[in-house]
């Protein structure tokens with residue numbers, strides 16, 4: 037379980053990016069974080085693993101207060117938080133397999149990973165994960181030979197090989213076409229369900245969030261503006277978060293009609 041208590045971040049510039057955000061995310065829950073540009077979504081995700089230091093408040097993961105951890109303990113705790121990024125953050129000249137195994141870096145130590153001497157159990161798990169995300173046949177390809185959707189699948193496998201307790205996902209579909217975006221969101225949500233894994237997904241596409249997640253949290257100017265089920269995300273709620281606009285076309289049916297078989301080539 038992840039608990040955010042009165043989380044506040046004021047940057048040195050004076051920007052109040054987060055103000056008193058209090059949230060509890062139970063084990064296994066996938067939560068989407070929406071809100072206009074500058075609302076504080078990235079800041080919130082980065083305060084959880086302290087890539088950004090919160091100014092006030094606390095972040096508690098499974099009973100451990102992350103906000104007070106020293107350097108070594110924080111490093112160990114970060115292993116428990118898998119991150120998935122918009123720009124994938126793969127090492128281009130390394131293979132798919134090597135990129136996935138790099139998720140074990142925090143466990144095997146620098147020299148062992150530099151010399152590519154990963155334990156057999158890690159290699160077996162990497163193959164299992166690549167199979168699960170539909171990329172087994174591409175294990176030996178270089179990352180720079182992959183499409184955007186394939187890269188994000190590698191990013192997902194790399195985060196999962198950490199065996200995290202929490203996934204922090206920052207705009208996972210921002211660089212992808214609509215169909216691939218749906219496939220990636222579905223994959224992330226399925227994997228969280230399979231592993232009883234909680235996730236916080238920062239996402240601009242409200243309709244996509246509505247299709248796949250069970251809870252949506254809206255931020256506006258650093259404050260909590262909505263917390264509810266996708267079906268409760270009405271036009272009025274969207275207006276209160278984003279301002280006046282015709283939201284009719286934005287809110288889609290929550291039913292996901294795209295039942296295509298996963299196409300790993302995407």
Ligand SMILES: Nc1ncnc2c1ncn2[C@@H]1O[C@H](COP(=O)(O)OP(=O)(O)OP(=O)(O)O)[C@@H](O)[C@H]1O
Pocket residue numbers: 047048049051052053071072073074075076077078079080
């Ligand atoms: N490193 C920083 N230094 C100073 N101000 C910052 C910094 N990072 C973010 N901010 C400010 O904090 C506020 C929240 O930014 P943040 O990037 O968290 O919003 P966001 O909701 O993720 O936006 P976007 O959807 O555009 O990525 C903004 O006013 C932004 O200008």
